[in-house]
C-alpha cells in the first residue's frame with residue numbers, strides 16, 4: 482500500500498510534515514500492538530535494509546536492524562564504515578549511494594559530517610534515512626522522542642519541555658525542538674553558556690511564535706516542566722578537551738532535582754548516558770529513557786515499512 486511517505490527519504494526534519502508524523506506514530510502503534518499480542522509481521526519479506534554506520538552507535542543501528550528483522554526482512558550492515566568500507570580507498574558517499582541501490586531496497590546512514598546523508602542520497606535511487614549526520618540532525622530519534630512523549634504524557638500539545646545539556650552539539654535536541662515545535666510547546670533550553678542551542682534554531686522557533694527561555698538554571702526550568710530531556714556532553718565534538726573537562730558534570734539529575742521538579746515530570750534521554758542521570762533515578766516512575774529506547778523498535782519499523790510502501 483502506498484502513502485505520502487512511499488519512496489521518500491528521511492534526511493532533514495524541516496521536510497517532515499505534521500501528516501508524516503501522525504502516519505509514522507499511528508503505524509508504529511499498530512505494529513507495537515501486533516507484536517505485544519505475540520503476532521508476527523512479514524511486511525518486508527525478501528527485502529533488504531543496508532545499514533552504513535561511519536560513527537559509533539548502539540541504539541540507532543541495532544534498533545534499525547531489529548526493526549527490519551521484525552518485519553521479516555534482511556539486513557546488510559557495516560558498523561565500521563570509517564575503517565572498513567571502500568571510503569578508506571576513496572569512494573565518495575555519492576558513489577556508495579549509487580552502489581548500495583543495486584543491493585538493497587532501503588538504506589540508513591550515520592556519518593560524522595553534516596550533510597553526509599544528503600550526499601549519499603544524491604547518489605542513491607532507494608529511500609535513504611539519515612541516522613545522524615555529525616552534530617546537525619537525527620530525525621528518526623526525534624520521531625522516537627515524539628512517540629515517547631505521546632505515550633508518557635497522553636499527547637503532544639502545549640507541553641512545557643526542558644531540553645538540557647549539550648544543546649550546541651546534540652543533534653537529537655536540534656531535531657526534536659524542530660518537530661515538537663509543531664505542537665505549541667513552551668521550551669526551556671538549559672545549558673552552560675558555551676553549549677547553547679544554535680541561534681538559528683532558537684530564532685526560527687521564536688519566529689514561529691514559540692516561547693523559548695534560555696537559562697543555565699536546571700532547577701528553575703525543571704520546576705516548570707512536564708518533560709525534562711537530558712543530553713550527554715558530547716566529548717567527541719570538542720576540539721578543546723580541557724573545555725569538555727570543565728563542563729562535564731555541569732548537570733546531574735538526582736532525587737534532589739526530582740523532588741524540586743514539577744510533580745510527575747517525565748525524564749527522557751536519547752542515550753547513551755554518562756554521568757548526567759544518577760542510576761538511582763532509574764526506579765523513578767517518570768524515568769522514561771529506557772522505554773524511549775525501546776520505542777526505537779516500532780518507530781523504525783514504521784519508517785522502513787512506510788518509505789518502501791510495505792506498511
Ligand code: CP
Pocket residue numbers: 537538539540541542613619622751752753
Ligand atoms: N540515541 C542514539 O543516537 O544513540 P546511538 O548513538 O547509540 O545510536
